[in-house]
Amino acid sequence: MKPRVFSGMQPSGNLHIGNYLGALKNWVRIQSDYEAIFCIVDMHAVTVYQNPDELRAKIRELAALYLAAGIDPKQSTIMVQSAVPAHAELCWMLTCVTPVGWLQRMTQFKAKAAEQETVGDGLLQYPVLMAADILLYQAAIVPVGEDQTQHLELTRDIAQRFNSLYGETFVMPETSLPSVGARIMGLDDPTKKMSKSAPGSGHAVALLDPPATIRKKIMRATTDSAPGVDFDVLSPGVANLLGIFQAFSGWDDAQMRAHFSGMRYGELKKQVADMVIANLEPLQKRYNEIVSEKGYVDAVLREGAERVTPIANATVELVKRRMGLYTPC
């Protein structure tokens, strides 16, 4: 049996090249080597308020983007978190073994909480639900971008604590980061991670941006005042542009140096824009085909939930038995 992979994304905001290079591209690459489950984590999205109509639409859009990027629903499972109630059930059981202090220390919690007037309990519980997502399927590998490494460490801590209290139950999941592209920075401010929620039209390249918009955003990206690329002193903006090119192209470091050393920033940006557009155009074409096929995305999601529900329910049963919760004889 192939080892299991699990990962997910929130159906909020617009998916950008950071999400693609940090996670989605890696998912597509490894899907044939594993039994892969790719989730649309709508219950994570509602830890901050989402407009219900927009959220409904975003769930299907994200599923279509998974498919357009190359996730093959015959090989891998695409499913929505809230369609499998076991995620919420296991979350509660894990909540009971998780010290609040662990959650209050999470950097993402601290950053998101600082943006809210009142902080919902769900925001604090966010990483416990993420641990439930992963442990529910006994996933061995979790491919994510670098910003999720702290949450993955917490998942292992929770699993270990449960195992030591109630006996060996959970597989320890490993984090898998891409070698290039694990942390793509904002084009307008390369000291900040590219994010779905950051304001400003020059911040992120969305996967569904038209080519002219992509080009405009990249040509305006922040660099520095040097005349051209010097690999010995790369400023964050130039390093980010080179990282984007390298992650899309798959070039190695030697190829990158040979090609870009001394290149003027205007030319560098042009080549980065060409590379991004050449990679996103086929994805966008497939996306349009997928959404024009009525009922297709919903059928994939329905089948996905059906496929994983028995696995998820078996884990919940096991956890109930381990904890002494009621299970009918």
Ligand code: AMP
């Ligand atoms: P999210 O948008 O928070 O649901 O993230 C979905 C996936 O994209 C996660 O695996 C993140 O680690 C990854 N990701 C998000 N932003 C970036 C970024 N700027 N660079 C690389 N990976 C990212």
Ligand code: TRP
């Ligand atoms: N927290 C992740 C993010 O924002 C999304 C997520 C939820 C996830 N559950 C997961 C990622 C399980 C990997 C595995 O990117």
